[in-house]
Amino acid sequence: xxxxxxxxxxxxxxxxxxxxxxxxxxxxxxxxxxxxxxxxxxxxxxxxxxxxxxxxxxxxxxxxxxxxxxxxxxxxxxxxxxxxxxxxxxxxxxxxxxxxxxxxxxxxxxxxxxxxxxxxxxxxxxxxxxxxxxxxxxxxxxxxxxxxxxxx
Numbered sequence: 525x526x527x528x529x530x531x532x533x534x535x536x537x538x539x540x541x542x543x544x545x546x547x548x549x550x551x552x553x554x555x556x557x558x559x560x561x562x563x564x565x566x567x568x569x570x571x572x573x574x575x576x577x578x579x580x581x582x583x584x585x586x587x588x589x590x591x592x593x594x595x596x597x598x599x600x601x602x603x604x605x606x607x608x609x610x611x612x613x614x615x616x617x618x619x620x621x622x623x624x625x626x627x628x629x630x631x632x633x634x635x636x637x638x639x640x641x642x643x644x645x646x647x648x649x650x651x652x653x654x655x656x657x658x659x660x661x662x663x664x665x666x667x668x669x670x671x672x673x674x675x676x
Contacts, residue, residue, distance in 0.1 A: 622641075
């Protein structure tokens, strides 16, 4: 799966002024919380697109994964979470990306090609990316303020 690199600019002076009131661990957790909240906009839209495109795949909604990097440098909405064992989430990859040309199995039966017809994650990314970027700075500032208020 190809990864697309997006860069977002935020007002660093205001955020750094707020972060100076926190220790390193608290500031890192506050930034991660803001990133998670912004990326969840895309995840929720992808879940909604999946449910509307494939009604029987409703149980797979929660298998759309949201990961915030440990160093708080970014977040990723993904289809495969290797930490979940025994999950049927690998099917989501076939819905989103399709499969290669079919081949024959050991019995000689032809296994066809799955066309990428749903593209629920790509649609969600394209439609909600601007909104997630717009609210990113306010989410980070709100989460930092929440931690400051909690520590008073």
